[in-house]
Every structure is written in structure tokens, then in C-alpha cells.
Amino acid sequence: MKKSNSEVKETLSSVDRVLMILDYLSTKRSGASLSELSKELNIPKTTAFRILETLTQRDYIEFENATEKYSIGLTAITMSMNALSNMNIVEVTIPYLKELASKTEETTFLGVYNEGQIIYLYKKEGTRSILMNSQLGSRRDVHSTGLGKAILSGFPQHQVTNILEEYGMRKMTENTITDPIDYISELDKVRINGYAMDNEEFEKGLGCYAAPIYNYEGKAVAAICVSGPIERIIQNKEVLVTELKEAVDQISRRMGFVPSMLVQ
Numbered sequence: 001m002k003k004s005n006s007e008v009k010e011t012l013s014s015v016d017r018v019l020m021i022l023d024y025l026s027t028k029r030s031g032a033s034l035s036e037l038s039k040e041l042n043i044p045k046t047t048a049f050r051i052l053e054t055l056t057q058r059d060y061i062e063f064e065n066a067t068e069k070y071s072i073g074l075t076a077i078t079m080s081m082n083a084l085s086n087m088n089i090v091e092v093t094i095p096y097l098k099e100l101a102s103k104t105e106e107t108t109f110l111g112v113y114n115e116g117q118i119i120y121l122y123k124k125e126g127t128r129s130i131l132m133n134s135q136l137g138s139r140r141d142v143h144s145t146g147l148g149k150a151i152l153s154g155f156p157q158h159q160v161t162n163i164l165e166e167y168g169m170r171k172m173t174e175n176t177i178t179d180p181i182d183y184i185s186e187l188d189k190v191r192i193n194g195y196a197m198d199n200e201e202f203e204k205g206l207g208c209y210a211a212p213i214y215n216y217e218g219k220a221v222a223a224i225c226v227s228g229p230i231e232r233i234i235q236n237k238e239v240l241v242t243e244l245k246e247a248v249d250q251i252s253r254r255m256g257f258v259p260s261m262l263v264q
């Protein structure tokens with residue numbers, strides 16, 4: 001039997017409330033009570049309770065008797081993990097790199113870390129782009145790039161120290177940081193500022209601003225950057241960094257990252 005318009009609207013309303021509850025609980029690490037959910041989501045207590053009971057029975061949420069709070073359950077977590085594990089970092093990032101290149105008119109890159117080097121996985125040229133040596137698949141020493149700084153800023157210090165000791169710190173230009181202590185100090189600034197800068201450290205005359213991409217485990221798995229002539233990127237720093245941060249925040253969220261995962 002075909003449902004009436006009122007029945008369809010009621011069904012959609014119920015589904016919407018279920019999603020609202022799941023969305024809300026996903027942001028509450030310590031859970032939320034029935035009263036809190038009802039108040040914050042503007043759902044009648046009796047309605048909220050019925051939904052919570054069904055979700056609890058299906059393991060989408062859990063109820064802690066001691067605190068009388070609800071939290072995200074195993075089924076919801078498993079579904080999220082399955083979806084996230086199927087995500088391809090390049091596919092997720094491409095639209096944002098294209099938009100970033102369009103907004104800034106500069107060239108944007110995506111890179112990942114591998115055995116002491118940065119591998120360039122994607123490149124989008126802006127309308128003001130100039131010829132650069134960095135091509136898809138090319139590799140650069142991790143310590144001499146903005147992408148490298150961005151990614152390593154998300155690594156534990158002991159791991160960074162081991163990487164620098166194992167692979168060395170070749171001097172590419174007069175600005176390349178070749179002292180491990182100075183480099184680790186530079187990474188501290190990256191963590192505070194939320195972005196890294198390549199100040200002609202790999203190639204004379206060129207520079208970039210880069211920021212790390214975090215995944216659902218809170219790990220720095222890649223980085224993106226906006227690159228150009230050093231004078232131009234310094235002159236346009238505020239706009240470039242703002243657009244870069246916005247893009248990387250969106251990408252990280254798509255990868256399942258929640259800012260509270262990071263412990264400074």
C-alpha cells in the first residue's frame with residue numbers, strides 16, 4: 001500500500017532524528033544523558049528514549065548504567081572504520097587541491113612520506129604557475145621540503161630523530177636545515193602554527209606553505225602544499241595559509257579525523 005504524504009514525512013522525520021542523535025553522540029567522548037540529548041536536539045524525551053532503545057539493541061550505541069549516559073556503539077564504529085579503510089587519499093584530496101589552486105592561482109601538491117623521502121602523488125597547476133621540477137612520482141629528501149616538515153610534525157620526536165639519523169640531511173641550498181636539533185625546533189613551530197614553510201630549502205627561488213592531513217587514527221598520513229616563487233608566496237602569505245588550512249581541515253575530516261585526537 002502506498003504511504004500518504006503525512007506518513008512519508010513522519011518516516012523522514014524519524015530517520016532525521018536517528019541521524020541527529022548519532023551525529024551528536026559522535027562528538028561526545030564521554031557520552032550524553034537522555035536529558036541532554038532531548039534538550040540539545042529538541043527531541044521529546046519519550047521519542048528520544050524509544051530511538052535510543054532501538055539503537056542500543058542493535059549496538060549502534062551503548063548505555064552505561066553507572067553514568068546513565070549513551071555513547072557510540074560497536075556497530076556504528078565498525079561501519080565507520082570499514083568506510084574509512086576504503087578511502088583513497090588521492091581521490092579524497094584531488095577536489096580540494098583543484099579548488100585550492102583555483103583560489104590561490106598557485107600550484108598545489110599532495111605528498112606522502114616513504115623511507116626518508118616525500119613522494120609527490122598529485123599536482124594541480126594554478127593560473128600563475130611556473131615551471132617546477134616536482135612531478136608526479138618524483139621523490140625529495142623529507143627534511144628539505146615543506147611537505148616533509150608538515151608530515152613529520154605529526155610524528156613522535158623519537159621517530160623523527162631516527163629518520164634524520166638513518167637518511168641524513170643533505171644540504172640542497174644555503175637555506176636547507178641540516179642540523180637535527182634545529183629541524184626538531186622547526187617542527188615545534190609547525191605544530192603550533194598548523195603549517196610548515198619551505199623557504200627555498202630545496203630549490204632556490206621557490207617556496208611553499210604545507211599542512212598535514214590526519215586520518216581517523218589521528219596519524220599524519222600525507223600533506224598538501226601551495227607552492228610558487230618565494231617572493232610571491234611571502235607577499236601573499238595570509239591568504240595562502242588561510243586557504244591551505246581550510247582545505248587540509250576539510251580533507252582530514254573526510255578521512256575521519258577529529259581535532260580532539262591530537263594531544264599537544
